[in-house]
Amino acid sequence: MKRQTVYLLITVLFALASQAQPTRGPGKPAPLSPVISAGQTGKYVALLVGVAQYDDPLIEDLNYPLEDIKELADILMNYHFKRSDIITLPNPKEQLFFETLNKLTSTLGPTDNLLIFFSGHGELVRDRNYYWLAADAQKGSREGWISVPLMLEALSEVDCKHTLLIIDSCHGGAVFKQVPASKKGSVADALRANSDVIRQYGELKSGEAITSGTPQEVVPDKSHFFAALKTCLTTNPYQYVLSSGLFNCIREHVISSQNRAIFKGIKITPQRSKVNYLDDKGGEFIFYKPTGVRVAETRRIEPPVTSTQTIKVSKGTQELTVRARPGQVITIQASGSLVAGPNVGVVTPIGKTHYLLFSLSHYNLEPSLPHGALLYRFAPDETWRYCGDLCTLQAPASGEATIQLTVNDNNQVDNSGAFVVQVQVR
Incomplete structure (x- = not known):
């Protein structure tokens, strides 16, 4: 053990590696969540x-x-x-x-x-x-x-x-x-x-x-x-x-x-x-990582929805604008299924929390919500919310809302198939 007299091992990127007990089991892999290229420059x-x-x-x-x-x-x-x-x-x-x-x-x-x-x-x-x-x-x-x-x-x-x-x-x-x-x-x-x-x-x-x-x-x-x-x-x-x-x-x-x-x-x-x-x-x-997989970015759906719009959600984030009267109801209804990678199997818009005997929370964008579920939010800096196969929203006072939809999966590059999502203004 590194001495309790305060011997510090510092992995501060000046890299020295950790030390001591023979217990090093990595446990179940917790996959990294992706980010998008920021035009990174410099060495x-x-x-x-x-x-x-x-x-x-x-x-x-x-x-x-x-x-x-x-x-x-x-x-x-x-x-x-x-x-x-x-x-x-x-x-x-x-x-x-x-x-x-x-x-x-x-x-x-x-x-x-x-x-x-x-x-x-x-x-x-x-x-x-x-x-x-x-x-x-x-x-x-x-x-x-x-x-x-x-x-x-x-x-x-x-x-x-x-x-x-x-x-x-x-x-x-x-x-x-x-x-x-x-x-x-x-x-x-x-x-x-x-x-x-x-x-x-x-x-x-x-x-x-x-x-x-x-x-x-x-x-x-x-x-x-x-x-x-x-x-x-x-x-x-x-x-x-x-x-x-x-x-x-x-x-x-x-x-x-x-x-x-x-x-x-x-x-x-x-x-x-x-x-x-x-x-x-x-x-x-x-x-x-130059050889890594590039993640799907946010895709803008045009034109704005004024009555009914059907889209597919699988990889990345789908963003659309809904125009309605203040207080008018907006419904999001989803069907279909997708395969969220080889280790998770088929999921529907309601998502699932376990596969066989292990939890799927490690693979979530939003840990507290079911894996693979359809999620929505009104702004990029908001928390993702659960939609599942049906959610009902209310148009804001301005009458115009920007809605983002995605799958609760931090490894969307592995997804095949798609959810068929209908957005309707009533």
Whole structure:
């Protein structure tokens, strides 16, 4: 176990991999939810740091950080990271760490993306001073202790578009201390985002972190957090995934593995938020996989509906304008069926919650609603609502409403068949 004396493993995208208990079951896959291309520009640069062996015999060595940063480097090659832009630091001393960080960040421009992953011991002193332990760290002094606030302050001077830290360590959540609540809505909101919202996240600056646990939690040497990170990135079929989507996938995997009856390891609570010192304007880091599947975008239905319109809903979001008198009734009636991927089978507009013996909530856009159900909403930033095979709405006071329809499925690229939906103004 990473020492409770506050040895932090930080998966801050300076990548060191998690550590310790032999319990690493990935659980049932929690698929990533897709995003749409935001015209992503700039290069992708990663600093992956793993500290497993320490000069001081009083500091416990770790088994997995070096293996994890090597694996992560290979995975990132599939996400538009050039090999020359992926720097791995196995067992660095404090001075080498900062020299490498300064050299790397000096090459970044205003459209570039920086990923830092760190895995190794850490110290949390007096519940507020947070350090990573470099290979030359000494137990009884601050020599070889990397000050995380000092590192973040240095990163605040770097002019790049997106910065993401991934931290897999004891007390990793300390990186968020004295930081206000998360900058955006729920993770589900980010996963539901249409192409316009995704484009906005890509254009806005971001400075955030994903950690394996809270400031109080310890994490194992062989971490099921890193196992989840690895699984989410290697099984993702999509071209574009937001950092919030990655976090959601990691969290679902961790929860799933910890809920298994055979789990005997240390339980952790992954966290995600903005990071103090870093310039965050509400954007998100976007993972770009050139070989991934591009997701169907929102399709605009014309002309506006004034009486009756029949459309098909299967992949992507269908958007239409309904014109009616204020207070007039709008009915949405759906029939037909579709196959929502090879593992789910046939679904009708009412959806279903289970397939054979497992829950389908992992595959939902809206976790609380039946999988594969027909959903609707009035605006891109609203929560999806259940329609099923019949729902009745009321025209707003303006008499004109924009309605979006979609299938409650975060992997719509696998869908075949369609729901036949009739929208009628009465």
